[in-house]
Amino acid sequence: MEPPVQKTNPGPNVYFEGLPRGRMAAIPRLSTRILNRAGPARTPEDGSSEFMKALFGKAGLDISGYRNAALARREAACLRGLGARNAAEGLEILRRFPERIPSAIDSVLLGVTGFFRDGPIFSYLKSGLIPLLRERRGERLRVWSAACSTGQELYSVAMMLEEAGLLDRCELVGTDFRPEALALAKAGVFHGAHFGKTKQAEFPENPGPGPVWKMPATLAGRVEWRCRDLLTEMEAGPWDVILWRNMGIYLVPAAAHALWLRLAAELRPGGFLITGKAEQAPADCGLHRLAPSVYQKPGPLSQSIYAA
Ligand SMILES: C[S@@+](CC[C@H](N)C(=O)[O-])C[C@H]1O[C@@H](n2cnc3c(N)ncnc32)[C@H](O)[C@@H]1O
Structure with a gap:
């Protein structure tokens, strides 16, 4: 059953219904365990069961x-x-x-995610990457969240792009293998549980444990969600930004390496690949590390960075 949605009209200062913009500052500290809790650990002796x-x-x-x-x-x-x-x-x-x-x-492919998950990475995106994107005047900007889970990651970037006045120029696509996760992303309705334990204290205007925040149409209407197996299907580039975070850690090295190469190939020269905290680009994928978890594909659009 679809959870009921609190209906209010988001004004210009509201990102989520019921969540004033000023509160966004608190969100980077919150993350969410979306799916089931981990079961008892069991190591297979000879491969998968x-x-x-x-x-x-x-x-x-x-x-x-x-x-x-x-x-x-x-x-x-x-x-x-x-x-x-x-x-x-x-x-x-x-x-x-x-x-x-x-x-x-x-229940097997963990969908742990959150708004502005890994605060320092999002801080860098805001202070380092968005200004670089803004320099690409007049160009259409393409952003892909690969293995997006329930969408908070891409919505977080969308909010930053909106704040920077770039959203109208952007194409935003989120892909994942799990249709249930994508349905939640598309609905854009997030419960208190999707914000983490501190929600009640951080957002006292939240009326209770029920569903509260609905992405405003200005954001939700700009994002496309597609069900894709990333191991076999790429979203055709060139992309200005690809977020591929916290999926590679579940893959065997050969599969992760192959994906690094294929994602790098789909980047526009000068485009950015954003990863999770624990993921590092292999040397042969041709990406230049700008900051922890932030990589750039060399090309004409990256010269200003290397010159800096
Ligand atoms: C831990 S979540 C990461 C979500 C988000 N990128 C983040 O870092 O907050 C990993 C996601 O990878 C997705 N995934 C795993 N294998 C996949 C595949 N072959 N194709 C597409 N998505 C996959 C899972 O469904 C899950 O939503």
Whole structure:
């Protein structure tokens, strides 16, 4: 059932319904664990379990791209979500009720995300990257959040672009493999839980634990959400900014490396690739590190940076 939405008209000073702009300063400290809590850790002795192999096969995802340990940690939670007592029961449920495959995948591919997640990275985007984008006068700016989960990351960038007066020139696309996450992103309605534990204290105007914040149409209407398997499908570039954050950490090195190369190839010369805190570009992907988690593809548009 769709959660009820608090209806108010966002005025010019309001990003979310019920959330005045001045409060945005508090958001970088908040992050959200969207999906199920981690189940008990279990290390497979010889690769992925038969259950996981069957689940990924049925979902059309290549399991060989993912780290076994990361998948094994999610197996118990996935089986619980299916209501199965063991892997054999889980397999049977998947066989008899294929419509449950998306939610089973949902419980395995962790969608942890948050608004302005990793504050220092977003601070750099605001003070370092947005001014560089502004210099590209008159050009259309293309921004892609690859593996966007429920969309808070891309909405955070959209808010910054709006504040900088650049939003009208932007094309914003978010992609993920999980349709349920994308549906939430598209609805643009975020519960208190999506903002983290400190929400009640930080946002006293929030009337309670129910859904509160709805992205205003000026932002939500500008973003396109697409269901894509990033291991096999690229959004055609050239992109000015690609956010690829906190997905590579779940991949085996070869799959992560291949994605670095393919994402770098989709960047416009002078374009930026933004990663998670724990992710580092391989030397052979040809990107120049500007700041922690911020990379640029060399090209005519990057000269001013190198000269600086
Ligand atoms: C931890 S979340 C990261 C969300 C956001 N980028 C952030 O850092 O806040 C990882 C996301 O990767 C997505 N993902 C995993 N494998 C994928 C694939 N093959 N194709 C597309 N998305 C995938 C998951 O569905 C999940 O939403």
